[in-house]
Amino acid sequence: MKNKQDSLYVSTLARGLQILRAFDESHVSLSLTDLVARTGLEKSAVQRMAHTLHLEGMLDRDPKTRRFRPSHAWLELAYAYYWSDPVIARALPKLIEFSHAEGETINLAQMSGDHIIYSLRLPNQRIHFAASIVGRRLPALNTAAGRVMLSTRPDAEIDEVCANWPLVQATRKTLTDRDEIARSIKAARENGYCITRDQMLLNEISLAAPVRGTDGQAEAAVQISISGVAFDERQVLEKFLPTLLDTTAGILG
Amino acid sequence: MKNKQDSLYVSTLARGLQILRAFDESHVSLSLTDLVARTGLEKSAVQRMAHTLHLEGMLDRDPKTRRFRPSHAWLELAYAYYWSDPVIARALPKLIEFSHAEGETINLAQMSGDHIIYSLRLPNQRIHFAASIVGRRLPALNTAAGRVMLSTRPDAEIDEVCANWPLVQATRKTLTDRDEIARSIKAARENGYCITRDQMLLNEISLAAPVRGTDGQAEAAVQISISGVAFDERQVLEKFLPTLLDTTAGILG
DNA sequence: TTCGGAGTTATCATTATTTGATAACTGTGA
DNA sequence: TCACAGTTATCAAATAATGATAACTCCGAA
Numbered sequence: 001m002k003n004k005q006d007s008l009y010v011s012t013l014a015r016g017l018q019i020l021r022a023f024d025e026s027h028v029s030l031s032l033t034d035l036v037a038r039t040g041l042e043k044s045a046v047q048r049m050a051h052t053l054h055l056e057g058m059l060d061r062d063p064k065t066r067r068f069r070p071s072h073a074w075l076e077l078a079y080a081y082y083w084s085d086p087v088i089a090r091a092l093p094k095l096i097e098f099s100h101a102e103g104e105t106i107n108l109a110q111m112s113g114d115h116i117i118y119s120l121r122l123p124n125q126r127i128h129f130a131a132s133i134v135g136r137r138l139p140a141l142n143t144a145a146g147r148v149m150l151s152t153r154p155d156a157e158i159d160e161v162c163a164n165w166p167l168v169q170a171t172r173k174t175l176t177d178r179d180e181i182a183r184s185i186k187a188a189r190e191n192g193y194c195i196t197r198d199q200m201l202l203n204e205i206s207l208a209a210p211v212r213g214t215d216g217q218a219e220a221a222v223q224i225s226i227s228g229v230a231f232d233e234r235q236v237l238e239k240f241l242p243t244l245l246d247t248t249a250g251i252l253g
Numbered sequence: 254m255k256n257k258q259d260s261l262y263v264s265t266l267a268r269g270l271q272i273l274r275a276f277d278e279s280h281v282s283l284s285l286t287d288l289v290a291r292t293g294l295e296k297s298a299v300q301r302m303a304h305t306l307h308l309e310g311m312l313d314r315d316p317k318t319r320r321f322r323p324s325h326a327w328l329e330l331a332y333a334y335y336w337s338d339p340v341i342a343r344a345l346p347k348l349i350e351f352s353h354a355e356g357e358t359i360n361l362a363q364m365s366g367d368h369i370i371y372s373l374r375l376p377n378q379r380i381h382f383a384a385s386i387v388g389r390r391l392p393a394l395n396t397a398a399g400r401v402m403l404s405t406r407p408d409a410e411i412d413e414v415c416a417n418w419p420l421v422q423a424t425r426k427t428l429t430d431r432d433e434i435a436r437s438i439k440a441a442r443e444n445g446y447c448i449t450r451d452q453m454l455l456n457e458i459s460l461a462a463p464v465r466g467t468d469g470q471a472e473a474a475v476q477i478s479i480s481g482v483a484f485d486e487r488q489v490l491e492k493f494l495p496t497l498l499d500t501t502a503g504i505l506g
Numbered sequence: 507t508t509c510g511g512a513g514t515t516a517t518c519a520t521t522a523t524t525t526g527a528t529a530a531c532t533g534t535g536a
Numbered sequence: 537t538c539a540c541a542g543t544t545a546t547c548a549a550a551t552a553a554t555g556a557t558a559a560c561t562c563c564g565a566a
Contacts, residue, residue, distance in 0.1 A: 008516085012525095013309075031543090074330040081328055082386040123349055134335075
């Protein structure tokens with residue numbers, strides 16, 4: 001980040017990006033002084049960067065409160081992303097079919113460093129907001145989708161990431177024993193799927209299967225969220241696993 | 254863009270943004286020389302900006318071809334946008350209900366300058382890719398959603414934008430007569446909805462109704478796309494208008 | 507295998523641009 | 537009415553970006 005001696009690194013641009021990244025789910029609108037606090041930049045720098053981003057259409061500004069907000073341009077960037085990632089176009093029609101068949105919430109997840117990111121979401125019943133919108137990141141080891149994608153990698157790599165990648169304790173039942181997670185990943189390799197319960201949210205069952213690239217490694221995972229009140233894990237497998245595997249197999253084409 | 258005498262304008266940041274905006278649906282990956290051609294920047298500037306954006310995680314780079322691509326960070330920005338816009342959270346559960354009830358493709362659209370932008374999409378059957386993903390922009394005057402949002406504005410403004418805003422001729426049946434569009438908008442005000450056919454795509458019927466803010470002006474529009482092969486306009490109104498109006502009314506809460 | 511050339515990476519002197527400090531302004535609540 | 541927190545404007549100093557150019561890589565053709 002703080003790359004010194006890199007003569008090609010343009011720190012002014014990096015500072016501007018810091019402003020954009022200051023916005024997140026708990027910082028939905030920020031004043032100049034908020035931005036100063038969140039970025040650690042000079043007051044003058046923040047003033048200039050925010051002003052420029054506003055003129056360039058990247059930030060909206062409430063004329064009353066003078067606070068900045070993400071603009072529609074942020075969605076246009078997502079649009080460009082969707083076109084650029086070939087997995088998306090291949091997966092989307094299959095996900096729609098799947099969603100239609102099951103009437104449950106279907107997601108496409110991808111690896112993004114040591115997290116997964118949800119890149120497509122088809123919400124089908126009332127779940128909480130964060131679980132309905134794309135772009136959410138979660139630690140890969142905490143999630144069924146992350147584990148099933150890791151399961152397509154060599155053993156050595158699995159042990160390595162299980163030892164080092166971040167974990168969060170999202171619920172009191174979240175699994176944080178790294179050895180057990182490693183075992184869960186290796187079991188996923190045998191099974192071709194991964195199922196979890198109560199990991200990010202209580203009473204949520206999550207079932208995921210990998211979308212394999214030509215080299216056999218996972219490019220993505222299709223994941224389905226089911227209420228743990230209505231079903232137990234065995235029922236979920238019986239009811240949803242076959243269509244899930246059909247879906248992921250179909251995406252390979 | 255070419256801002257002179259604005260001492261707060263940081264042109265270096267603006268140049269970096271130009272790199273990001275060079276990517277779109279027909280430019281999904283770009284080499285350095287592509288970027289030079291598309292942005293008109295100096296070769297050296299492009300080299301530095303792209304390098305910085307790569308280090309900052311905003312661009313991925315294919316190690317083989319050396320081409321740049323949008324990164325997952327672009328979806329994270331969309332995530333932040335979704336949290337920041339209060340209409341989204343209010344509309345989403347209602348859209349899910351609506352989508353569930355009708356089994357058709359439902360969208361939330363918002364005004365963005367003289368275009369509309371789709372901010373939520375619940376695709377429910379196979380439609381073309383561009384119509385399934387968020388962030389797409391279309392000239393407001395060409396669309397049912399745009400017209401119905403404009404219909405909540407004063408007459409003077411409607412006449413003004415009808416005279417000046419951009420139009421595209423997307424199909425041979427696209428309406429390009431500006432007076433007729435103005436009449437269509439005023440009719441939408443009387444009706445509380447707008448219906449179009451063959452405007453952006455042949456055999457597509459589009460029905461939209463406004464989501465009104467406290468001042469009565471539209472904050473957004475809910476729009477539904479229906480096959481013009483299976484239904485005619487009268488049938489569409491009969492079948493979908495009541496639930497559409499329920500949906501938009503419900504979002505006001 | 508060598509060669510040519512397009513495209514990418516690296517270097518550097520020059521100075522235009524950004525910088526950060528500070529002053530002036532604005533509006534809101536006491 | 538005042539005080540103050542937050543926002544906007546100004547400016548001299550020099551850092552950090554610039555653009556020209558050179559060196560390097562890689563790929564395909566001969």
